[in-house]
Amino acid sequence: MTDHAPGARQSPLDEGAVAVAPAKPxxxxxxxxxxxxxxYVSFVFRSYFGFTPERAxxxxxxxxxxxxxxxAEGSREAMELHVEAMHGYGLWATAEPEDQS
Structure with a gap:
């Protein structure tokens, strides 16, 4: 038996679920x-990322x-796709966690 009204939605944390911190960018x-x-590098940045000429x-x-x-910054998977694309253009690129320099 639950203490919730019929049809009320339970919070995921009500059942002892563990909150997970979002993945680091x-x-x-x-x-x-x-x-x-x-x-050429500027051209790649404009073509692939859609940067303005000034930003590129x-x-x-x-x-x-x-x-x-x-x-670029985002999920690991998205950054790995960008790295693959840069390699396809012949540029040297890597993906790294945000806290790495």
């Missing part, structure tokens, strides 16, 4: 390489000057 990092032209150039310059740029 991941990010896609594109790395500098000695092969691809800066204009900003990220491309970060890749060029700092050696890497975070181009």
């Amino acid at each position: 991941w990010r896609t990092v594109v790395w500098d390489d000695p092969v691809n032209l800066m204009s 150039d900003e990220l491309m310059l970060r890749v060029h000057s700092v050696g890497r740029a975070v181009v």
Whole structure:
């Protein structure tokens, strides 16, 4: 027997369910390489991610000057798909947890 009114919905926590913290976000990092032209990297960012030309150039310059740029954040699965796509374009990319630098 329950203490709830008929038809009332029970909270999942009522039955001793364990609350799980949401998964930590991941990010896609594109790395500098000695092969691809800066204009090509910017083109890839515009074409694949839909960045404006200004944002694509900003990220491309970060890749060029700092050696890497975070181009996307989200679930691990989504970031792995982005990494695969970047590899398809010939760019060096990795997925990493948000708390890694």
